[in-house]
Amino acid sequence: MNFSFLKPKAKAVEVLSGPKTTTLSGLDAVGRPVSIDEKQENPTPKKSDAKRKKGFIERLNQIGTVSQTEVVEFTRHLAVMLGAGVTIFEAIVFLKDQMRNKVFRSRLESVIESLNNGQPLSVAMHKFPKVFAPIYVNIIRVGESSGTLSQTMLDLADHLEDSEQFKRKVNGALIYPKIILAVMVSFIFVLALFVMPRILTIFKSLGAEIPLPTKVMIFTTTFINQHLVAILLVMFGIGAAFYFLLKVPSVRRFRDLMYIKFPMVGYIVLNYNTAQAAQHFGTLFASGIPIIRCLEITQSVMGNVIFQDEMLYMIGRIKNGASFSQSFPEDSHFPPMFVKMIRVGERTGKLPNVIEYMKKYYKGLVDNDVKNITAVIEPVIMILLGLMVTGLVVTVIGPIYQMISNVGKKA
Numbered sequence: 220m221n222f223s224f225l226k227p228k229a230k231a232v233e234v235l236s237g238p239k240t241t242t243l244s245g246l247d248a249v250g251r252p253v254s255i256d257e258k259q260e261n262p263t264p265k266k267s268d269a270k271r272k273k274g275f276i277e278r279l280n281q282i283g284t285v286s287q288t289e290v291v292e293f294t295r296h297l298a299v300m301l302g303a304g305v306t307i308f309e310a311i312v313f314l315k316d317q318m319r320n321k322v323f324r325s326r327l328e329s330v331i332e333s334l335n336n337g338q339p340l341s342v343a344m345h346k347f348p349k350v351f352a353p354i355y356v357n358i359i360r361v362g363e364s365s366g367t368l369s370q371t372m373l374d375l376a377d378h379l380e381d382s383e384q385f386k387r388k389v390n391g392a393l394i395y396p397k398i399i400l401a402v403m404v405s406f407i408f409v410l411a412l413f414v415m416p417r418i419l420t421i422f423k424s425l426g427a428e429i430p431l432p433t434k435v436m437i438f439t440t441t442f443i444n445q446h447l448v449a450i451l452l453v454m455f456g457i458g459a460a461f462y463f464l465l466k467v468p469s470v471r472r473f474r475d476l477m478y479i480k481f482p483m484v485g486y487i488v489l490n491y492n493t494a495q496a497a498q499h500f501g502t503l504f505a506s507g508i509p510i511i512r513c514l515e516i517t518q519s520v521m522g523n524v525i526f527q528d529e530m531l532y533m534i535g536r537i538k539n540g541a542s543f544s545q546s547f548p549e550d551s552h553f554p555p556m557f558v559k560m561i562r563v564g565e566r567t568g569k570l571p572n573v574i575e576y577m578k579k580y581y582k583g584l585v586d587n588d589v590k591n592i593t594a595v596i597e598p599v600i601m602i603l604l605g606l607m608v609t610g611l612v613v614t615v616i617g618p619i620y621q622m623i624s625n626v627g628k629k630a
Contacts, residue, residue: 285323285350291379293323294355298372307368308334326350339363353516354499355379361506371506378502382495385582389491389589396593399600403607410611412447415440418615429618436614468524475524479552483595487588492526493557494581501574510543525552543570557581 293314300310308331315327326347333343341360344351351359355375362371419437429437443450464470478488496517503513511534518530529552536546544562551558557577564573 285320285326287379287383289320289323290350290355291376291383293318294372294379295376298369298376301369301372307340323350340368353519354503357503357508357512357516358506361508365507374502374506378498382498385494385498385585389585396596396600399604403603406607408443411440411443415615416444418619421619430614432610432614433618436610472524472528478523479525483592487585487592488523489552489554490581490584490588492521492523493553494578494585496521496526496530496553497557497574497578497581501571501578504574505571511537529553554581 296314297310300313301307305313311327311331311334315324315331318324318327329346330340330343333346334340339360341356341363344359345356348356358371358375358378359368362368365371415437419441465474479485481488499517499520500513503516504510508516514530514534514537518527518534521527521530529548532548533543533546537543542565544558544565547553547558547561560573560577561570564570
């Protein structure tokens with residue numbers, strides 16, 4: 220893409236901004252206008268009305284989210300434009316105008332305003348941690364201080380894209396079981412709400428003896444029909460209770476510990492968090508950020524509270540004089556091989572290379588683990604579906620066929 224049209228001009232240009240005509244005599248190092256001469260053409264609206272309108276528009280722009288894919292795309296475009304010689308200010312203005320996401324556009328408008336007030340890009344982005352995570356802002360800060368912002372942002376885009384693809388791969392492997400379980404639950408509700416009431420009338424009209432499994436099915440479906448609202452309210456209440464309970468640190472810690480202790484799943488959780496820690500820490504450390512700061516940022520983006528606590532412990536040990544490899548607790552949840560390889564990398568001075576290897580190694584383990592557990596889940600789901608069909612035949616179709624046969628014999 221050719222961005223030459225965005226390069227700063229030496230001559231003054233005029234920008235129409237609402238009722239004002241602004242004359243720009245030049246741009247500074249980051250593309251901010253200097254020597255501004257404004258002409259007031261029309262009377263401005265009342266200050267209170269302008270504030271009210273701006274506040275309403277800002278509230279509208281808060282609705283929605285910014286996806287990681289959009290952040291990656293923005294980062295890569297910005298890196299290319301900076302490499303082509305476009306200033307930061309002009310590049311972000313251009314990308315903001317191309318942005319379809321209203322929330323992202325609103326955030327970029329605030330970033331542009333901060334740049335216009337003389338703040339660095341990292342400081343401007345720091346105000347929006349839900350869009351620009353701490354790892355993002357810190358790497359940008361390193362690029363600014365080293366003068367290699369364009370290359371740093373390309374590396375950052377690669378990191379974000381790699382991390383997002385890894386998460387998608389893990390989540391995508393679990394989509395099939397979730398869909399099957401959702402279909403099974405939907406089938407049970409349809410059976411209870413629409414099918415069984417009609418079949419119940421058939422049983423009553425024939426007046427025959429009903430088998431015990433069928434009686435249980437009829438009782439269950441009748442109960443669901445009569446108390447559907449109460450059942451839905453209870454389900455909603457349980458979901459809300461879990462949601463608020465998970466806000467409690469001790470509950471979250473217990474949940475994440477159970478994830479680790481659970482058979483089969485725990486092994487995947489350990490490898491997944493190890494791969495995530497290696498990826499984030501490795502990217503930060505390769506950017507030249509001190510180890511303690513790398514651990515602090517990595518700890519803030521980890522999803523498992525157990526690993527967050529362990530990293531806090533490691534940070535305290537390093538502050539007290541321990542080396543990185545010595546900071547791991549004796550009962551560390553990181554795999555023993557990971558800890559030993561960190562020690563080797565630290566001793567040989569090849570720590571970035573070792574961490575990069577560990578990241579790829581544990582990502583490969585997670586990929587294989589997810590494939591294996593998916594292969595185990597699929598036959599289990601097929602067995603459950605078979606049991607559902609068998610239960611339907613035993614409790615509904617079989618008794619109906621038997622009753623109809625008995626009526627035919629009597630006739």
